[in-house]
Amino acid sequence: xxxxxxxxxxxxxxxxxxxxxxxxxxxxxxxxxxxxxxxxxxxxxxxxxxxxxxxxxxxxxxxxxxxxxxxxxxxxxxxxxxxxxxxxxxxxxxxxxxxxxxxxxxxxxxxxxxxxxxxxxx
Amino acid sequence: xxxxxxxxxxxxxxxxxxxxxxxxxxxxxxxxxxxxxxxxxxxxxxxxxxxxxxxxxxxxxxxxxxxxxxxxxxxxxxxxxxxxxxxxxxxxxxxxxxxxxxxxxxxxx
Numbered sequence: 001x002x003x004x005x006x007x008x009x010x011x012x013x014x015x016x017x018x019x020x021x022x023x024x025x026x027x028x029x030x031x032x033x034x035x036x037x038x039x040x041x042x043x044x045x046x047x048x049x050x051x052x053x054x055x056x057x058x059x060x061x062x063x064x065x066x067x068x069x070x071x072x073x074x075x076x077x078x079x080x081x082x083x084x085x086x087x088x089x090x091x092x093x094x095x096x097x098x099x100x101x102x103x104x105x106x107x108x109x110x111x112x113x114x115x116x117x118x119x120x121x122x
Numbered sequence: 123x124x125x126x127x128x129x130x131x132x133x134x135x136x137x138x139x140x141x142x143x144x145x146x147x148x149x150x151x152x153x154x155x156x157x158x159x160x161x162x163x164x165x166x167x168x169x170x171x172x173x174x175x176x177x178x179x180x181x182x183x184x185x186x187x188x189x190x191x192x193x194x195x196x197x198x199x200x201x202x203x204x205x206x207x208x209x210x211x212x213x214x215x216x217x218x219x220x221x222x223x224x225x226x227x228x229x230x231x
Contacts, residue, residue: 044222062219108156110169112168
């Protein structure tokens with residue numbers, strides 16, 4: 001069974017740091033690009049970041065560029081999101097999502113994790 | 123402001139056919155395939171289709187199409203379990219980012 005399991009969410013103070021993780025199983029992880037997508041309470045979906053199969057190409061939404069860093073460890077079948085200097089507007093459910101292809105651009109989201117909630121508050 | 127425009131809500135009775143639309147431009151839907159995502163009661167999003175292909179496990183009463191800069195998702199034979207929010211998404215060449223629509227709430231009367 002294809003599965004994505006996020007962890008690492010919780011309460012973080014504005015300006016501090018938090019690292020989200022996503023453990024993948026049931027598919028060949030290093031064949032596919034991966035993404036982070038978030039949803040603030042009561043709001044719609046927002047793409048956050050994407051990474052190609054070999055980490056050779058990475059992209060970010062303007063709203064997080066310079067503050068968040070996406071990475072992956074293919075040996076551990078894991079995806080990460082390092083959140084530095086979070087703001088109140090970063091508070092959301094963060095979903096890990098598998099791409100249909102090895103490239104993070106021009107594709108779509110195939111499988112979604114159950115999400116992890118990040119609360120930004122002092 | 124979302125780059126993709128969707129109806130706020132669509133409703134229908136059981137068995138009826140409803141069509142959701144997603145309006146973009148030449149930088150988005152006009153150039154790239156569209157994904158459709160279902161979210162029931164603010165739960166985990168589920169992929170319905172990408173381009174013209176149904177995602178695994180999705181019943182064939184769902185179908186998608188695209189004409190120019192507008193994509194559509196049609197539910198033929200609406201079922202109670204189809205009541206959900208539906209989001210469209212595609213690549214935006216001008217932003218070098220993915221964009222989502224604002225979402226359409228489908229209600230089954």
